[in-house]
Amino acid sequence: MLDHAWLIPAIPAVMFWLILGFGKRLPGKGHELGIAGVGASFVLSCVAAVQWIGRSTDVTIGEGAHVEHVRKAVEHSTTWFDIGNVHIRVGTYIDGLSVALLVVVGLISLLVHVYSTAYMHDDRRYTHYFAALSLFTAGMLTLVSASSALQMLFGWEAMGVCSFMLIGHWWEEKENSNAALKAFLTTRTGDVGFLIGLSILFFANGQTFDVRVWNANALGGHVSHLVLLMGAIALMGAVVGKSAQFPLHTWLPDAMAGPTPVSALIHAATMVVAGVFLFSRLYGVFFTGFSIAAPGHGTFTVPAVIGGITIIIAALLAFVQDDIKKVLAYSTVSQLGYMVMALGVGAWTGAIFHLFTHAFFKACLFLGAGSVSHSGSHHSFDMKRDMGGLRKHMPITFATFGIASLALAGIFPLAGFWSKDDILVTAGHNGYELFMVVGLIGAFMTAAYMTRCVWLTFYGEPRGAAAEHHPHESPAAITAPLVILAFLSITAGWLNGFGFHYFGHWTTNETLVHALERVNLVEPRFSFPAAIISLAVAGSGILLAWLYFEKRALGPLQDLAARNALAARLKLVLVRKYYLDDLYEKVIVAGIAGPIARGAYWFNQTVIDGVVNGAGVGAKAAGHIVYDIIDQKVVDGAINGAGFTAEEGGTLLRIIQTGRVQQYAAALFGAAALFGLALVFFVGT
Amino acid sequence: MYLVEYLLLAAALFSIGVYGVLARKNGVLVLMSIELMLNAVNINLIAFGAFRGNAIGQVFALFVIAVAAAEVGVGMAIVLLIFRNRASVNLDEVDLMRG
Amino acid sequence: MIAQQIAFGILAATMVLASLRLVTTKNVVHAGLLLAVVLGGAAGIFVLLAAEYVAVVQILVYIGAVVVILLFGTMLTRARIGEDTDLDNDQRWLAAIVALFMLGVTGTVLWQGFRHAGGDGKVHLNGVQRAAQVSDLIFGPYGIPFEVASVLLLAALVGAVAIARRD
Numbered sequence: 001m002l003d004h005a006w007l008i009p010a011i012p013a014v015m016f017w018l019i020l021g022f023g024k025r026l027p028g029k030g031h032e033l034g035i036a037g038v039g040a041s042f043v044l045s046c047v048a049a050v051q052w053i054g055r056s057t058d059v060t061i062g063e064g065a066h067v068e069h070v071r072k073a074v075e076h077s078t079t080w081f082d083i084g085n086v087h088i089r090v091g092t093y094i095d096g097l098s099v100a101l102l103v104v105v106g107l108i109s110l111l112v113h114v115y116s117t118a119y120m121h122d123d124r125r126y127t128h129y130f131a132a133l134s135l136f137t138a139g140m141l142t143l144v145s146a147s148s149a150l151q152m153l154f155g156w157e158a159m160g161v162c163s164f165m166l167i168g169h170w171w172e173e174k175e176n177s178n179a180a181l182k183a184f185l186t187t188r189t190g191d192v193g194f195l196i197g198l199s200i201l202f203f204a205n206g207q208t209f210d211v212r213v214w215n216a217n218a219l220g221g222h223v224s225h226l227v228l229l230m231g232a233i234a235l236m237g238a239v240v241g242k243s244a245q246f247p248l249h250t251w252l253p254d255a256m257a258g259p260t261p262v263s264a265l266i267h268a269a270t271m272v273v274a275g276v277f278l279f280s281r282l283y284g285v286f287f288t289g290f291s292i293a294a295p296g297h298g299t300f301t302v303p304a305v306i307g308g309i310t311i312i313i314a315a316l317l318a319f320v321q322d323d324i325k326k327v328l329a330y331s332t333v334s335q336l337g338y339m340v341m342a343l344g345v346g347a348w349t350g351a352i353f354h355l356f357t358h359a360f361f362k363a364c365l366f367l368g369a370g371s372v373s374h375s376g377s378h379h380s381f382d383m384k385r386d387m388g389g390l391r392k393h394m395p396i397t398f399a400t401f402g403i404a405s406l407a408l409a410g411i412f413p414l415a416g417f418w419s420k421d422d423i424l425v426t427a428g429h430n431g432y433e434l435f436m437v438v439g440l441i442g443a444f445m446t447a448a449y450m451t452r453c454v455w456l457t458f459y460g461e462p463r464g465a466a467a468e469h470h471p472h473e474s475p476a477a478i479t480a481p482l483v484i485l486a487f488l489s490i491t492a493g494w495l496n497g498f499g500f501h502y503f504g505h506w507t508t509n510e511t512l513v514h515a516l517e518r519v520n521l522v523e524p525r526f527s528f529p530a531a532i533i534s535l536a537v538a539g540s541g542i543l544l545a546w547l548y549f550e551k552r553a554l555g556p557l558q559d560l561a562a563r564n565a566l567a568a569r570l571k572l573v574l575v576r577k578y579y580l581d582d583l584y585e586k587v588i589v590a591g592i593a594g595p596i597a598r599g600a601y602w603f604n605q606t607v608i609d610g611v612v613n614g615a616g617v618g619a620k621a622a623g624h625i626v627y628d629i630i631d632q633k634v635v636d637g638a639i640n641g642a643g644f645t646a647e648e649g650g651t652l653l654r655i656i657q658t659g660r661v662q663q664y665a666a667a668l669f670g671a672a673a674l675f676g677l678a679l680v681f682f683v684g685t
Numbered sequence: 686m687y688l689v690e691y692l693l694l695a696a697a698l699f700s701i702g703v704y705g706v707l708a709r710k711n712g713v714l715v716l717m718s719i720e721l722m723l724n725a726v727n728i729n730l731i732a733f734g735a736f737r738g739n740a741i742g743q744v745f746a747l748f749v750i751a752v753a754a755a756e757v758g759v760g761m762a763i764v765l766l767i768f769r770n771r772a773s774v775n776l777d778e779v780d781l782m783r784g
Numbered sequence: 785m786i787a788q789q790i791a792f793g794i795l796a797a798t799m800v801l802a803s804l805r806l807v808t809t810k811n812v813v814h815a816g817l818l819l820a821v822v823l824g825g826a827a828g829i830f831v832l833l834a835a836e837y838v839a840v841v842q843i844l845v846y847i848g849a850v851v852v853i854l855l856f857g858t859m860l861t862r863a864r865i866g867e868d869t870d871l872d873n874d875q876r877w878l879a880a881i882v883a884l885f886m887l888g889v890t891g892t893v894l895w896q897g898f899r900h901a902g903g904d905g906k907v908h909l910n911g912v913q914r915a916a917q918v919s920d921l922i923f924g925p926y927g928i929p930f931e932v933a934s935v936l937l938l939a940a941l942v943g944a945v946a947i948a949r950r951d
Contacts, residue, residue: 083927659780662715663875666707666882673886680893686788686907691829692894694796698803698822700887705807707879711871713812713857717819720850721803724826727838735833736907740917743835744926747918750838750845751933755940757850761857762948768861769950777873 001048002055002074005092008044008102009141009155012037016135023127028117034130035113038137042106045099052099053506070508071096075212077147086207093147093211096507097280097352101144104359105270109137111481112265115367118477119261119374129169133265136162140270144277148209149198152278156194156242159271160187166266167258179257186251190241190275197234200227201285215284215511225288232289235282236303243275243336246310252333253317256325256381260370263325268332268362273355276339279303280352283343284511292346299434307341308438310334315445319452322384324369327453331408332362334442338423345435347426348512349496349504354423356503357415357492361407364485368401371474371482372457378465383456386464390457393471396479398458400486405454407489409447410538417535418493425530440537447541455549617643691732699725712764712774716757723753788832795832799825810871816855820847833907837915 001007015037023030057069077091113133120129139158146152168180202209204227205217217223239245244252255267266272279286286292290301314333321327335358342351372387373379376394380386391398407414410421420443428436462471473479496503620643698721705718727746734742768774799822806818823846830839899905922930 083931085925086927660777661779662707662776662873663878666875666878669703669707669886670882673882673889676893677889680889686792686832687899687905688901688907689895689898689905690792690796691833691907692898693891694799694829696887696890696894697800699890700883701800701803701807703886704879704883707882708872708876709807710873711812713854713861714807714815714871716857717815717854718807720819720846720854721806721822724823724846727842728826728829731830731833731835731838732907735835735909736902738908740921743838743918744921746830746835746838747841747922748929748933750841751937754845754850755937757853758944759940759947761853762944764857765860765948774861775870 001044002051002094003076005048005074005094005098005102005145006076008041008048008106009138009145011040011044011138012134012141013138016131016138019127019131019134023131030127030130031113031117034134035110035117037134038106038109038113041137041141042103042110045102045106048094049099049103052094052096059510070510070513073212073509075147077210080148080150088150088209089148090151091147092145094145095509097277097509098144100352100356100503100507101273101277102141104356105137105140105144108269108359108363109133109140109265111363111484112261112367115264115370115478115481116259116261118475119370120259123259125169129166129259132162132165132169133262136166136266136271140274143274147211149201149211149214149282150209152211152281153194153198156191156238156274156278159266159274160184160191163187163255163266163271166262167255169259169262170257176257179251179254183251183255186248187241190238190248193234193237193241194278197231197238200231200234204228204231211281214282218284218288219511221288228285228289230289232286233302235278235285236306239275239279239303239340240306241275242278243272243340244310244333245275245306245337245340246313249310249314249333253321253326253329256323256329260325260366260373263329264363264366264370267329268366269359272332272336273339273359276336276343276351276355279340279343280348283348286343287346290344292344299432301344304341304344304432304435307337307339307344308435310337311341311438311442312445315442315449318445318449323381324372324383324387324453324457325366325381327383327449328362328365328369331365331446331449334446335362335408338420338439338442341435341439342423342426345427345432346430347423349507350419350422350426352507353496353503354416354419356495357407357419357489360485360492361404361415361489364400364404364482364489365408367478367482367485368397368404371397371478372401374478375474376471378469380465382464383453384463387457387462388460388467389462390471391459394458394473396473397482400479400482401458402454403486404489405450407493409450409542410443410534411447411542412531412535413490413493415489415491415493417531417538418496421531421534422496424534425527428530440534443534444537444541447538448545451542451545452549455546459549688732688736691728695725695728695732697725698722698728710775710777712767712776713761715776716760716764719760720753720757723749723756791828792832795825795828799829812858812871813855816851816858819854820851823847823851834909837918 012034015033019030019033023033026032052071055071057071059070059072073093073095075091075093077089077093080088080090082088113130116129116133120126123129136159139155139162141155142158143152143155146155164180164184167183168177171177171180198209201214204223205214208214218228241248252267252272256263258266286303290303292301292303311334314330314337318327318330318334321330335354339351339354339358342348342354369381372390372394373381376390376397377386403414407416410416420439424436424439424443427433427439461467620640702718702721702725705721706715709715709718727749730742730746730749732742734740734746764774767779771778802818802821802825806815806822809815809818823842827839827842827847830836830842
């Protein structure tokens with residue numbers, strides 16, 4: 001299967017067309033095609049994984065004590081098209097990283113398909129929904145199996161489009177279509193960086209898009225460091241946009257307007273990790289470009305700082321959300337911050353492992369939230385208004401949600417514990433102690449806000465819809481995926497826990513080993529003190545939140561915002577999401593896309609006139625002070641004169657601002673000719 | 686056939702185009718004047734290409750033609766929009782940017 | 785050679801006169817037809833320079849499409865068919881000065897710079913470039929610009945529809 005991996009993305013892509021063409025005539029309205037296609041992909045991915053694990057580790061890298069045996073990646077490519085002397089190739093590049101993601105994407109997508117048959121039952125655009133899900137899956141599978149960066153761009157953009165369609169699935173409501181547009185345009189901002197980065201690296205590497213060559217050249221020192229830095233910065237823009245990192249994280253919580261299974265698939269488990277995947281796939285470029293863990297490096301790197309900021313600010317925001325899906329969305333942003341930070345401090349394996357485990361428990365949490373709204377709170381997502389006390393009515397949902405929450409909080413021995421621990425230990429080991437502390441703070445906050453979320457949803461007295469509408473357990477199509485994901489949330493961590501470093505061995509690749517070799521690093525092993533510290537931190541987070549909500553303890557903190565002005569203001573900042581959306585919408589967008597005329601007029605009236613008047617007024621005021629102290633005539637006169645000159649100058653400048661484009665054009669052409677003349681006189685002959 | 690004849694012809698057409706762009710009030714006529722300027726550029730490109738004995742000038746002239754086609758499409762759309770909003774294509778009246 | 789010289793003279797005179805009328809006429813439809821004359825003259829110039837492929841494209845795209853679009857635009861904006869006194873704005877003198885200034889600068893520079901270009905300042909059409917060579921260049925070294933041009937056309941198409949659509 002490793003040699004025919006192109007089939008894995010091809011099957012859902014074909015299913016997309018089949019569902020569009022014939023879906024409506026089938027008894028299941030097209031979901032059988034989608035499930036069959038994704039199921040086939042998942043089975044083939046599992047076959048590929050088994051073959052990959054069975055592959056001999058015949059590539060030996062390094063010497064002496066650092067010798068490593070890795071599996072050779074399977075690469076197949078064929079010519080896509082030729083432009084002049086440039087041959088653009090297309091193909092598959094399968095290594096441990098690809099295999100891990102193929103399995104995750106296939107599994108989550110399959111479970112989401114099954115779940116959607118119940119959740120989306122009787123939806124208006126049921127068939128189109130499944131078509132978009134299939135195309136989305138195909139896009140993600142293309143991205144992770146691609147051998148050329150241009151091909152990755154195709155998968156990347158296909159996901160962008162599908163995400164737009166699925167977030168805006170119920171576009172009749174203005175809010176949903178706005179959210180879809182926002183997600184599309186925000187990620188697009190980052191995609192500009194992708195295009196720039198692709199172009200830079202394409203030419204820097206002798207006109208090829210081959211990712212293996214890019215990594216090898218970057219690590220081998222065949223490309224200048226400055227070029228790599230520019231390419232890495234541009235690509236970092238793409239990572240920040242797609243993986244919702246600060247400051248482009250604002251789209252992800254809004255994307256919760258889409259159907260819940262979509263949130264689980266796209267905005268938790270797969271699409272948002274595309275940015276992290278790009279980072280890890282082109283790790284050679286980022287590693288060298290950002291000088292990660294280089295000898296004599298500083299104590300921070302750009303991606304680690306971005307990731308670290310994202311962890312903290314997103315976790316803080318998760319505390320003030322009332323919408324259960326938004327809590328989970330900010331939690332996703334925060335966890336993605338972990339992955340980006342991990343890659344930024346050289347914890348490659350930790351980042352990929354966290355990606356792997358996070359997919360299971362976050363999908364489980366989202367699907368659980370969907371189950372609650374489907375059967376428990378009458379389609380509401382508001383935890384404070386319509387939930388509470390649901391654990392008696394929805395035991396399976398409660399159990400799976402609870403397990404996934406504990407896994408996310410990083411409680412031993414669940415999945416999140418191992419992957420988070422791996423990141424923190426490596427960060428400390430590589431000399432980035434600051435980020436280890438940031439990670440621990442993040443772990444504390446994660447544990448606390450998840451406890452709040454579970455408590456508000458499942459404990460306490462039923463409120464609103466949960467009290468009025470007879471909550472009941474969801475059907476099997478919804479609970480079965482939950483149980484499977486909860487099981488994986490418990491077990492997935494053991495792949496890289498304690499003494500077993502299976503996951504690390506399976507996913508390691510030449511790029512990583514070369515990179516670590518160069519800076520003389522070894523991947524650290526499990527350490528007991530670190531594990532106990534992180535467990536204690538997570539445990540105290542849960543305990544404090546529990547005391548606060550269930551026991552109403554910590555008296556001074558209860559309802560602090562209602563009593564203390566400073567706390568209220570801080571809370572307002574959080575509720576307004578640090579005013580970032582206001583900055584983007586009211587300042588940047590309104591300034592550019594909104595009426596330019598009004599902006600220019602405002603500028604003229606307020607700024608220019610203001611400066612002019614202000615200068616005049618200020619000068620006069622100053623003049624009066626000086627008048628009393630020093631000289632009446634000379635100084636006062638001069639100052640009034642200055643103010644007057646400024647006022648008159650402003651008025652004169654206004655005359656040429658006629659707003660008539662043709663007069664501007666006349667100035668343009670005249671100036672161009674003048675400059676031409678100057679060029680001839682001063683430069684020519 | 687002197688090279689400079691072609692260049693002077695192109696310069697004359699370009700300057701006439703500039704006059705048209707600056708002096709015409711009607712949006713459609715401004716677009717026509719822009720076409721004049723683009724054509725002057727094409728004559729230059731082809732004359733230099735022939736002078737140097739290669740076909741690259743022709744290639745770029747073809748690109749200019751493609752761009753001009755795109756430009757006139759978008760330009761006409763803008764003029765139509767102005768007409769629909771203001772019932773006139775007089776560019777004098779489009780002065781929202783006045784200070 | 786002398787026949788080409790005469791042809792150039794006729795074409796150049798026609799083009800300059802037609803374009804002068806184009807920017808001064810009081811009739812929008814006449815302006816469109818005069819534009820067709822100038823563009824046809826340019827096609828003739830291209831033939832003189834042995835660029836017959838570009839000449840054909842010029843006639844097809846410019847006279848066949850661009851002029852027709854402009855005439856349609858004239859109709860859709862309900863310009864007066866016939867005399868219209870209100871076609872120029874009030875900065876005609878400024879425009880004339882700028883244009884003459886540009887002509888003076890570029891004309892002088894070109895005259896001085898290219899009068900003796902390549903020795904005798906003449907264009908020799910010995911190595912005549914066929915359409916095949918143009919296509920080799922477009923689909924060879926200039927392939928990426930060619931693809932970009934197609935994207936540009938698509939963008940312009942979508943943009944024009946988006947701008948002009950009623951909603």
